[in-house]
Amino acid sequence: MKINGSKILIECLKKEGIKHIYGYPGGVVLNIFDHLYDEKGMELILTRHEQAAVHAADGYARASGKVGVAIVTSGPGATNTVTGIATAYMDSIPLVVFSGQVPTMLIGNDAFQEADIVGITRPCTKHNYLVKDVKDLAQTVREAFHIASTGRPGPVLIDLPKDVTTGMADFVWPKQVNIRSYNPTYHGNKWMIKQSIQMISKAKKPVIMAGGGVILSGAAKELKELAEKAKIPVTMTMMGLGGFPGTHKLSMGMLGMHGTYYANKAVQDSDLIIGIGVRFDDRVTGRTESFAPDAKVIHIDIDPTSIRKNVEVDLPVVGDVRNVLKDLLSEMKKHKEQWGAVRSSWLKQIDKWKKERPLEYRFDKKIIKPEFVVEKIYEVTKGNAIICTEVGQNQMWAAQYYHYDKPRTWLSSGGLGTMGYGFPAAIGAQMACPDETVFDIAGDGSIQMNIQELATAVINKLPVKIAILNNRFLGMVRQWQELFFNERYSHTGLDVTPDFVKLAEAYGAVGLRAATPDEVVPVLKESLKVKDKPVMMDFVVDWKSKVYPMVPAGAAIDEMIFDEEKKTPKRKLKAVK
Amino acid sequence: MKHTISVLVENKFGVLSRVSGLFSGRGFNIESLSVGETIDPAVSLMTIITTGDDRIVEQITKQLNKLIDIIKVVDFMEIDHVERELVLIKVSPRKSDKAEFLKIAEIFRGRIIDSGTQTFTVEITGDEKKIAAFIEIIKPYGIKEFVRTGKVAIAREGLKKK
Ligand SMILES: Cc1cc2nc3c(=O)[nH]c(=O)nc-3n(C[C@H](O)[C@H](O)[C@H](O)COP(=O)(O)OP(=O)(O)OC[C@H]3O[C@@H](n4cnc5c(N)ncnc54)[C@H](O)[C@@H]3O)c2cc1C
Ligand SMILES: Cc1ncc(C[n+]2csc(CCOP(=O)(O)OP(=O)(O)O)c2C)c(N)n1
Ligand SMILES: [Mg+2]
Numbered sequence: 001m002k003i004n005g006s007k008i009l010i011e012c013l014k015k016e017g018i019k020h021i022y023g024y025p026g027g028v029v030l031n032i033f034d035h036l037y038d039e040k041g042m043e044l045i046l047t048r049h050e051q052a053a054v055h056a057a058d059g060y061a062r063a064s065g066k067v068g069v070a071i072v073t074s075g076p077g078a079t080n081t082v083t084g085i086a087t088a089y090m091d092s093i094p095l096v097v098f099s100g101q102v103p104t105m106l107i108g109n110d111a112f113q114e115a116d117i118v119g120i121t122r123p124c125t126k127h128n129y130l131v132k133d134v135k136d137l138a139q140t141v142r143e144a145f146h147i148a149s150t151g152r153p154g155p156v157l158i159d160l161p162k163d164v165t166t167g168m169a170d171f172v173w174p175k176q177v178n179i180r181s182y183n184p185t186y187h188g189n190k191w192m193i194k195q196s197i198q199m200i201s202k203a204k205k206p207v208i209m210a211g212g213g214v215i216l217s218g219a220a221k222e223l224k225e226l227a228e229k230a231k232i233p234v235t236m237t238m239m240g241l242g243g244f245p246g247t248h249k250l251s252m253g254m255l256g257m258h259g260t261y262y263a264n265k266a267v268q269d270s271d272l273i274i275g276i277g278v279r280f281d282d283r284v285t286g287r288t289e290s291f292a293p294d295a296k297v298i299h300i301d302i303d304p305t306s307i308r309k310n311v312e313v314d315l316p317v318v319g320d321v322r323n324v325l326k327d328l329l330s331e332m333k334k335h336k337e338q339w340g341a342v343r344s345s346w347l348k349q350i351d352k353w354k355k356e357r358p359l360e361y362r363f364d365k366k367i368i369k370p371e372f373v374v375e376k377i378y379e380v381t382k383g384n385a386i387i388c389t390e391v392g393q394n395q396m397w398a399a400q401y402y403h404y405d406k407p408r409t410w411l412s413s414g415g416l417g418t419m420g421y422g423f424p425a426a427i428g429a430q431m432a433c434p435d436e437t438v439f440d441i442a443g444d445g446s447i448q449m450n451i452q453e454l455a456t457a458v459i460n461k462l463p464v465k466i467a468i469l470n471n472r473f474l475g476m477v478r479q480w481q482e483l484f485f486n487e488r489y490s491h492t493g494l495d496v497t498p499d500f501v502k503l504a505e506a507y508g509a510v511g512l513r514a515a516t517p518d519e520v521v522p523v524l525k526e527s528l529k530v531k532d533k534p535v536m537m538d539f540v541v542d543w544k545s546k547v548y549p550m551v552p553a554g555a556a557i558d559e560m561i562f563d564e565e566k567k568t569p570k571r572k573l574k575a576v577k
Numbered sequence: 578m579k580h581t582i583s584v585l586v587e588n589k590f591g592v593l594s595r596v597s598g599l600f601s602g603r604g605f606n607i608e609s610l611s612v613g614e615t616i617d618p619a620v621s622l623m624t625i626i627t628t629g630d631d632r633i634v635e636q637i638t639k640q641l642n643k644l645i646d647i648i649k650v651v652d653f654m655e656i657d658h659v660e661r662e663l664v665l666i667k668v669s670p671r672k673s674d675k676a677e678f679l680k681i682a683e684i685f686r687g688r689i690i691d692s693g694t695q696t697f698t699v700e701i702t703g704d705e706k707k708i709a710a711f712i713e714i715i716k717p718y719g720i721k722e723f724v725r726t727g728k729v730a731i732a733r734e735g736l737k738k739k
Contacts, residue, residue, distance in 0.1 A: 122595060123602050127645040130591070147645060181587060181648040305639040308632070 002168040005134040005160070006031040009098070010039060011171050012141040018069050020045060020060060020431055022053035026073020027113060028100035028162040033071075045431070045460060048452035050077050052424035054084025055450070058093050059425030062411045063386055064432035065218065067094045067149050074100040075113030078159075079120065083418060085155045086124040090415025091239060092216060094153035096144050101161040104132055118159050126154030134167035139174055146177040151184030152303040153216055184302060188319035193327050196274075196298045196315055201337050203272035203296075205346045206232045209255065209284075212239030212414070213277015213301060213321050215407045220244065222325035223276065229332060231343040233350050235263035237278050238399055241410040246403030247383070252350065253359070256284040257551045258396045261560060262353035264551070267292050268558040269349075275299040277321045280310040281415070290556035300324050357562070359400055361545070368517050370394070370469040370541040374401035377439060377467060380524045385437040386411065388426040390446030391419045392476035394469045396547040398441040420449025426464045427457055437465070437528065444470040444497050454507035457534035465527045466536045468500055471543040479546045483561075504536035513538040579608075580634045581660060581730045584623040584641055585649040588614065592646045596623060599640050605629060609662075611727035620648065624729045653730050660704050660730040667722040668715055669696045678718045685711045696721055 003011075009032060013021070021044045025033045036044050047053040050072045057068030068088075072081055078099040088095045102111040107130075118130045127147050129140050137160075144156040200206060214223055220243050227234050227250050234244045235255040244251055255263035267273065273295045278284070280299075285291040288310055299306075299313040300321055307316045317324055361371040374397045377385070387402055388411040389395040395412055404410045411429055413421040426440040440447075447468055457464050469475075474492040481489050501511030510530050514523040520539065527535040549560040586592045593612065600607050609626040627634065634652065641650045653660075670678040682689065682699050685707065691698040701711055705728070712720075 118591065119594070122591075122598055179645065182645050303643070305636065305643055309636060 001170070003171055004031070005137055005165040005167050005169070006035040008134065008137050008169065008171050009141065009160070009165070010035055010042070012138055012173070013042065013069065015173050016067070016141075016145050018042060018067075021069045021071055022047055022056040022060075022428065023071035024050045024053055024073065024077055026077050026100060028074045028102060029071060029160075029165070031162070031165045032098075032100075032160075044071070045427075045456065047424065047427075047456050049450060050080035051084045051420070052427075052450045052453045052456070054081045054095065054097060055087065055418075055421050055424035056428035056431075056453075056456075057095050057097075058084065058088045058421075059388060059411055059428030060432045061088075061093050061095060061428070062425070063408055063429035065408060066432075067096055067145055068428065069096050069098075071098040072100070073113070074102055074117075075115045078117040079115050082120060082124065083416075085121055085157065087413050087416045087418040087421055088155040089124045089126070091413065092153050092212060093155065094148040095155035096141075096148050097155060097157045099157060099159050100165070101130070101159045103163040104161045105163070107161065117157065121157050124155075125157050126152075128157040128159070130159040131161070131164050134164045134169040137164060137169070138172055142174045143177055143179060146179075147182065151182070185318045186302070186320045186323055188300065188317040188324035188327060190327070192315060192317045193324065193331055196317065196328065197331050197335060199272055199296060199298060199315060200230055200232075200274070201335060204342070205266075205270045206230075206272040206274060207266050207270040207295075208232050208234040208244075208274045208276060209237065209267065209278050210234055210240040210243045210276050211237040211278030214240055214243035215277075217277060217302070217321040218407070219277075219322035219325055220407045222322055222329065224248070225329055226325055226332075229329070229339065231339040231347065232274070233266060233347065235259070235267060237281070237284050237414075238412065239414045240278065241399060242404035242407045245405040247405055252354075254399055256281075256557060257286070258400065258547050258549065259551075259557070260359055260400075261357035261549055262350055264549075264557040264560060265353045266350050267295075268556065270295045273297045275301070276325070277301060279306040282310065284557075285310060286551050286557035286559070287554055357549075361548075362563070363517075364542065365517060367542045368514065368520060368539055370397050370471065370539070370545050371401050372517060373467060373469060373520055373539045373541065374398055374441065376520050376524055377441070378402045380521065380528060381437050381439070385409070385439050386426075386429050386433060388412065388422040388429060388438065388440045390422040390440065390442045391417045392443045392446060392474065393471070393479065393545070393547050394441050394443040394446070394475075396476075397469070400547075419443075419446035423447060423450050423464070423466060424453050424456075426466075427453060427460070427462055430462045430464050431460070438463075440464060440466045442466055442468045443475060444468055444472060444494055444500075445474045447500075448497070451503070454504065454509050454534060454536070458508045461532045462534060463531050464534045466534065467524075468536065468538050469541050470497070470500070470538050471541050471545065472497065473543055475543070475545075476547070482546070484552070500536055500538040504534070509533050510535040511538070512536070513540070515540045578631065578634070578654070579626060579628050581653040581658070581728060582625045582627065582634075582638060582641070583651045583653065583730055584625060584647060585615070586621050586623060587646040587648065588619050588621045589646055592621070593623075595644050595646060596625075596641065599637065599644070600627065603637070605633070605637070609725075609727035611729055624727065626728055651732070653732070657733045658730050659733065660728050661702050662705070662708055662725055662728045663700065663702045664708055664712075664723070664725045665690070665698060665700055666712070666715070666720060667696050667698045668718050669721050670718040674718055678715065681714055687711070
C-alpha cells in the first residue's frame, strides 16, 4: 500500500524508537506536522526558536545517549538550526535534523523561503542529504540514523522538499544498512594493544587523559578499571568530565587552559600520556611545542583524523574506546607487575601538587562569589544532578567546582563554545531524564541568547533550574580585557539586563534572587521544591571574580597564572557600577 | 611537496563540493582536478593535485577518507605510478615557421587535430615534464589558446610502495 512521504517519515521515526522530536513548523513542513498531530507515543516539542530545537535535541542526546531529532521548515527555519548543528558537530553529538525544502521543481529558483541548507551545513554535518524522490526516503532516514550514531557520532541533516512529503510510495524499512564507503574501525589492532601494555609497564610517570570519546563510547567502567589496576592518575578534558569519577583519589580534575594546577603539572612532567577519546584541542595542549616535552603518547581514538592532528603520537590505536580498553585489560592480566609499588613515588608527587595549589577562591561574607554558588549547587544536589552550562566564566566554574562522578551528567558546548546552548539543552536533558534534577548554570549574557525557551519549559512543566551567575558582564571576555587589554572594558558591560525574577514570573515560571551569600542555599533549596515548572535564580555575584588558574594564550600549560590579587596593589577599575 | 591524490567516490550529486570543500575550508588550493566515471557507472574517480607539507596532506587524505561518499583515497606520493595529462594548444606560427613548428610537434608526438588559415590545434599527452618542455619550446610560435584536462594517474602493476 502506498502512503505519503510524511507518513513514511513518521513510520521511519517509529522504527528508530523516537519518542521526542523538537521542532518548529512552517509552510513546507505543514504536511509532516499535520501527520504528527494525530500521532500517539511520539511527541513534538515546540520550542520558541529553531536553534533551541536543535540544542534541545542535542541535550536529549547527551543525557540519554540516543539520537536527538529536530524538524524545522525551509529557509529561515533551516538557517536558524546552523548554530545548533555546528555545536553538535564540534562535540560529536548524534542528531538527525529534518529541514523542509521548497518543491524539487523550484529548487535553485530563489523560491520563497528557499535556502541551500545542504550546501550551508555541508562543513558542519557528519553527512547530509537532499531527498529527491519519495521512494528513497526510508532508506535515507535509515542511513542517517546509522551514520549519526555510529563511529564518531555527529549530526546528519536531511532536506525534504515539499513534494517528497506529499508524494506516494510503499513504505519499505531496510533491514540493514550497508554503506560500502563507511566502515568505522571498532577494534584496536592487537599488536598495538600489546605494545601499549609494554609502554605502560615501562612508564614511571604515566597520565591518562580522558575525553569526550570515553563518554560517547560508554567506557567509564573500563576506564576506571584500567586506572585502578595500573594505578594511573587521570585527568579529563572538559568534554571528558564524568568519564571518570571526579571524587576518585586518582582524579586530577580537568586539564588545560582553566585546568587544575596538578593536572597540568602532571601532564607536563609525565613520561607517558594515554589519550583516550581526546582530540588534543588547543585549549588542552596550550603551546603545542611545549606540550608534555618528555612524554610518549598513546592515542586511542575511533577517528583517524584526530590522531596526529595537533600532537605527535608514538602509538596510535584506532578503535572504539570501550573495545580497546576491554582488550587492553584482558591483555594486562597476563602481566604480573606490582603496579602499586611502581607508581608510588609518582602518585606521591601528584598529591604534593594537589596540596601545593588546590582549586581555591576567596570567600566573602558580603558578596556572593560565583564559585560559592557552584559549590553549594553541588552540596544541595549531593552531586547527583545533571549540569548543563552556558559559555564563559559560568561554564568554567561549573567545570571546576562541581564534581562529576557519572558520565552524561555534564552537558556543555566545548568545541564551538555556544552561548545560549545550556538552557535548551537542559530542556532536552530533563525530557530524557524526567526523574533527575537538571540545572543550567548560566551567565547573564548567555541566558539571554535563548531565554524565550522559558515558554517551552513552562508549557511542558519541566522543572529545570537556571542558576544565573549574574556578574553584569560578558565576564569571560571582560576577564581577558582586564588581564590583557589594560582594563578597557569595550562593550562587555551588560548595563541593561532584565529583572530576571520578574521575567521568569512573566513567563509563568518561578523567579528567585540571592544577593548575599547567606541567601544562596535557601534559594537553591527553594528551587528544588518546585517540581512542575522551571525556576530561574538570579545570583548577584562579584563582578570582579575571574577564572583561575589560567593559561594565557600561546603559553605552555604549566605557565599558569593564579589569583594573586592580594599581593598586587588594588587597581582602579573603569566600568565599576 | 606536490601530491597526486586519487579519490574513488560514489557518483552522486554534491560529492564534488564535499571534496573541494575540504580543501577550501582549510585554505588549500587544488592545482588540478579531473573527474570521470569508472567502469562502474555508480563510481567516479577524481584525481587531485595539491601542494602541502606531508602532515597537512596526511590530514587531508584522512579527512577525505572520512567523507561518507568516498570509497577510497590513494596518495600516489607513496606509490609507484604513471601520470598523464592531455593538453590542447592553439598556435599561430608565422608562415615561414610553420614547417619547423610541425616538426617540433611531431618530435613530441603531438597530433594536429585542427587547422585553419591562421592556426593549428595540437593535442599532446604526457607527464608534467614533457608537457612543460613542449610548452616552453613552442611559446615563441605564438600560443593563442590553451586548455588542459588536469592530470590523471594510475598505479603500476602490483601497487608497489616506492
Ligand atoms: C570558554 C571555554 C574554555 C575551555 N577551556 C577548556 C579547558 O580549560 N580544558 C579543556 O579540556 N577544555 C576546555 N574547553 C573545551 C575545548 O574547547 C574542547 O571542546 C575540549 O577540550 C575537547 O575535548 P576532547 O578532546 O575530549 O574532545 P571531544 O570534542 O569530546 O572529542 C571526542 C574525541 O573522541 C573520539 N571519539 C568519539 N567517539 C569515540 C569512540 N566511541 N571511541 C573512541 N574515540 C571516540 C573523537 O573522534 C574525538 O577525537 C573550553 C571551552 C570553552 C568554550
Ligand atoms: C554565540 C556566542 N557569541 C560570542 C561568544 C564569545 N564569548 C565567550 S564567553 C562570552 C561572555 C559570556 O558572558 P556571560 O554569559 O555573562 O558569562 P560569564 O562569562 O559572565 O559567566 C562571550 C561573549 C560566544 N562564546 N558565543
Ligand atoms: Mg556574565
